[in-house]
Amino acid sequence: MPELPEVETIVRGLANRVIGDVIESVWLSSRPEPFRSPIAEIAARLSHARITGVRRKGKYIVFELENSYGPIRHKKAARKACAPQAHRIEWIVHLGMTGRMLICSPGEPIERHTHAIAKLESGRELRFVDPRRFGRLSVSPQGTFEPGGSEPLDITLDSFVSLFHRRKTAIKAALLNQKLLRGVGNIYADEALFRAGIRPRRQAATLTTRELGKLYLSLRQVLAEAILAGGSSIADYVGADGEEGFFQAEHRVYGRQGEPCLVCKKTIKRVVIGGRSSHYCPQCQR
DNA sequence: ACTATTTCCTGGATGC
DNA sequence: TGCATCCAGGAAATAG
Numbered sequence: 001m002p003e004l005p006e007v008e009t010i011v012r013g014l015a016n017r018v019i020g021d022v023i024e025s026v027w028l029s030s031r032p033e034p035f036r037s038p039i040a041e042i043a044a045r046l047s048h049a050r051i052t053g054v055r056r057k058g059k060y061i062v063f064e065l066e067n068s069y070g071p072i073r074h075k076k077a078a079r080k081a082c083a084p085q086a087h088r089i090e091w092i093v094h095l096g097m098t099g100r101m102l103i104c105s106p107g108e109p110i111e112r113h114t115h116a117i118a119k120l121e122s123g124r125e126l127r128f129v130d131p132r133r134f135g136r137l138s139v140s141p142q143g144t145f146e147p148g149g150s151e152p153l154d155i156t157l158d159s160f161v162s163l164f165h166r167r168k169t170a171i172k173a174a175l176l177n178q179k180l181l182r183g184v185g186n187i188y189a190d191e192a193l194f195r196a197g198i199r200p201r202r203q204a205a206t207l208t209t210r211e212l213g214k215l216y217l218s219l220r221q222v223l224a225e226a227i228l229a230g231g232s233s234i235a236d237y238v239g240a241d242g243e244e245g246f247f248q249a250e251h252r253v254y255g256r257q258g259e260p261c262l263v264c265k266k267t268i269k270r271v272v273i274g275g276r277s278s279h280y281c282p283q284c285q286r
Numbered sequence: 287a288c289t290a291t292t293t294c295c296t297g298g299a300t301g302c
Numbered sequence: 303t304g305c306a307t308c309c310a311g312g313a314a315a316t317a318g
Contacts, residue, residue: 001310001311001312003312033294033295059312059313094312094313095312096295096311096312096313097295097296097310097311097312098295098296098297098310098311113296130295131295131296131297132294132295132296132297132310132311133294133295133296134294134295134311134312134313135312136312136313167288167289168288168289169288169289169290173289173290176312178312178313185311185312186310186311186312274289274290274291275290275291275292275311276310276311276312277309277310277311
């Protein structure tokens with residue numbers, strides 16, 4: 001499941017290979033689930049667009065595009081604001097659980113569950129494949145796409161503390177809430193809580209400032225380490241190049257229920273919080 | 287304004 | 303072997 005470090009890895013891989021390339025044509029599947037903009041609009045905006053950048057926002061991949069058509073005309077909003085940057089748009093992709101953005105040569109067989117193919121001038125193809133169709137794909141005028149929440153690697157300690165210190169929910173649920181922090185998913189929430197010595201069920205508001213400080217550092221540390229390792233690859237996830245990250249070897253609690261804690265040897269537990277499996281050490285986490 | 291629950295999806299694992 | 307059932311989970315929608 002691609003979370004912040006995986007998406008960051010994918011984005012870096014994509015940026016190296018598609019920036020400057022031009023989308024010649026686009027094919028979109030007739031299954032509408034992944035598409036969050038009208039199919040005709042996606043096709044029109046992507047076709048003949050030059051890819052000028054690829055960025056990550058939370059768990060979203062943002063392709064920055066320049067095309068020769070006019071601005072996207074959304075109902076009433078931003079009509080005047082569009083004028084000066086009329087040709088700049090963003091192609092937004094969320095990989096959901098099982099989504100992958102592949103760079104392929106045209107001869108490669110089309111995988112089952114391929115929902116979008118962008119043919120590039122360089123002769124390669126960008127393919128969006130997603131068996132479970134939890135992934136999302138849309139286009140929007142540049143600068144208008146703004147998922148809620150703060151980037152965990154940019155937020156200050158003070159802002160981080162103020163996000164959580166009054167929350168009534170379990171800290172695990174709060175970490176997964178994308179309106180607070182964006183990009184943190186199940187794996188890194190569990191790993192950060194383990195490193196901080198905090199049980200996932202603890203109500204956020206009961207955490208001391210000291211504990212929140214520890215969590216802040218733990219989260220940033222685990223995300224940074226995972227990015228350096230190229231992300232985790234579990235079952236469905238493979239990077240843009242098709243290579244796998246290797247951070248999963250560093251997981252200390254995620255998926256290790258029943259196994260001994262690497263620190264104290266107590267058995268790692270698995271519980272469900274807010275419908276999400278949560279893994280923790282009953283000895284090291286309080 | 288929050289919080290909790292449900293929904294969407296398929297393939298792999300499990301059990302009989 | 304075959305078939306049914308369960309489970310994984312991000313985020314939007316819905317309900318409380």
